[in-house]
Amino acid sequence: MAINKLSIIKFLEWVFTIACLGLHYQTMSESDQVTRLLTAGTFVGFTIILIALFAGYLMNTPINKRLDLFFSLIGCALFIACGALIIKEWENAWNKDDKRMAMAKGSISIINGVVFFIDVIRR
Helix, strand or coil: CCHHHHHHHHHHHHHHHHHHHHHHHHHHCCCCCCCCCHHHHHHHHHHHHHHHHHHHHHHHCCCCCHHHHHHHHHHHHHHHHHHHHHHHHCCCCCHHHHHHHHHHHHHHHHHHHHHHHHHHHHH
């Protein structure tokens, strides 16, 4: 089992994605259908993708670099877009507890987008 910088980055992406998914479950009351659909699809979809990628790296059978680059670029764009939409949706909310969790979800989503970008440029 080879643990290197790449597997650490993939693990961080997965941890942030799971955190976003958990927070999304707690704060799924966005009024905008597009925001709800995009965030749920991104968080669940990338949870599955990252489990497969991380398992491949740990078993020393990584996928093609172009495909990994594609997933990282799409992940970067989707997580940053989700974070921006979530923060825009919740910035004027009245419920303080839900707003705090939703703003954390948006912030972690943007941070995860940056981690995906770092994954792209580290090649």
